[in-house]
Each structure stands twice: as C-alpha cells, then as structure tokens.
Amino acid sequence: MTDPDIAPSLETSISPVEKYREFLATKGLRLTRERSIIVEEVFASHEHFDAEQLVQRVAHRTDGRRVSRSTVYRSLNLLEEAGMLRKVARQDDREIYEHEYGYPQHDHLICKKCGTLFEFHNEAISELLDEIARQHGFRMEGHRLEVSGLCTTCSRPPATRPKKLNLL
Numbered sequence: 001m002t003d004p005d006i007a008p009s010l011e012t013s014i015s016p017v018e019k020y021r022e023f024l025a026t027k028g029l030r031l032t033r034e035r036s037i038i039v040e041e042v043f044a045s046h047e048h049f050d051a052e053q054l055v056q057r058v059a060h061r062t063d064g065r066r067v068s069r070s071t072v073y074r075s076l077n078l079l080e081e082a083g084m085l086r087k088v089a090r091q092d093d094r095e096i097y098e099h100e101y102g103y104p105q106h107d108h109l110i111c112k113k114c115g116t117l118f119e120f121h122n123e124a125i126s127e128l129l130d131e132i133a134r135q136h137g138f139r140m141e142g143h144r145l146e147v148s149g150l151c152t153t154c155s156r157p158p159a160t161r162p163k164k165l166n167l168l
C-alpha cells in the first residue's frame with residue numbers, strides 16, 4: 001500500500017476569488033479590481049503574513065496593480081469575516097494572518113523571541129479535543145492551539161554555540 005498524498009491544500013470546490021465574490025454579494029458589495037488583486041495576492045502562496053507585509057507587496061507595485069493601504073486593511077477584515085483568513089498570532093503588535101480557506105486544520109508553536117511560527121498537525125490532539133467537547137455536549141467545529149516558548153535556536157545558550165574554526 002502506498003502512502004496517500006500528503007496534500008498541502010484541501011480540495012476547494014471554488015477558487016478563492018469566486019468564494020470572495022459570493023461573500024461580497026451577500027453584503028451587497030462588488031468584487032472590485034482592487035479587491036480581486038488583494039485576494040489573488042493573499043492566496044498566491046500559503047505563508048503567514050502580517051498586514052504591513054501585504055501592504056508593502058501591493059502598495060508599491062509599478063505594474064498598475066497597486067492597492068492603497070486602507071483598502072488592504074478593509075479587505076483583510078472582509079476576508080476574515082468571510083472565513084477565508086484568520087488571525088493566528090500577534091507579534092510586536094502586528095496581527096499575523098493565514099489562510100482558513102482551503103488549508104487543513106493545524107496548530108502552531110510560536111517562538112516568543114524570534115517570532116517564528118512552526119506548524120504541526122497531530123491527530124491525537126484533535127481526537128482528545130473531540131472527546132472533551134463530547135463530554136460537554138459541545139459540537140466542535142474546529143480548534144486553534146498556540147504553544148508559546150522558545151525555538152531551538154533561541155533556547156540554545158550562547159556558550160554552547162560551536163566556535164568558528166580559524167582556518168587561516
């Protein structure tokens with residue numbers, strides 16, 4: 001038996017742009033050119049990002065696909081409301097976002113010092129939370145677990161770092 005594909009993304013029936021268009025329609029809003037540029041940019045790669053990084057990517061473009069800072073911020077709120085993005089952490093007073101749409105359930109280890117986010121998925125945790133929810137007569141739809149601490153690099157005491165060999 002071969003391993004099933006470990007898919008980085010879930011199959012989504014409609015594209016993020018179409019999903020966003022449907023959500024906007026329920027609010028009586030249109031998918032403007034600027035809004036579609038943002039949703040395309042956001043879903044071009046699965047990476048954690050903060051609002052300022054997105055602003056930098058779209059506010060200084062020279063290809064005519066430039067979007068203002070205020071539109072970026074408003075769009076992030078709309079995408080979150082649409083259930084397509086979620087805030088995963090806060091670092092230096094900046095919200096870190098990631099895809100909610102089309103990406104499998106996972107949790108995060110967050111380094112307090114360098115801010116690196118490590119993703120992991122553990123079936124046993126999901127089953128345990130399911131069990132806890134059941135005991136409370138609670139129907140779980142998802143969860144969000146953040147483990148804070150120090151990553152390998154940041155927890156390494158400086159004294160044990162290997163000294164650079166002097167080859168001269």
Ligand SMILES: [Zn+2]
Pocket residue numbers: 111112113114115116150151152153154155
């Ligand atoms: Zn670190």
Ligand SMILES: [Zn+2]
Pocket residue numbers: 048088098106107108119
């Ligand atoms: Zn993540």
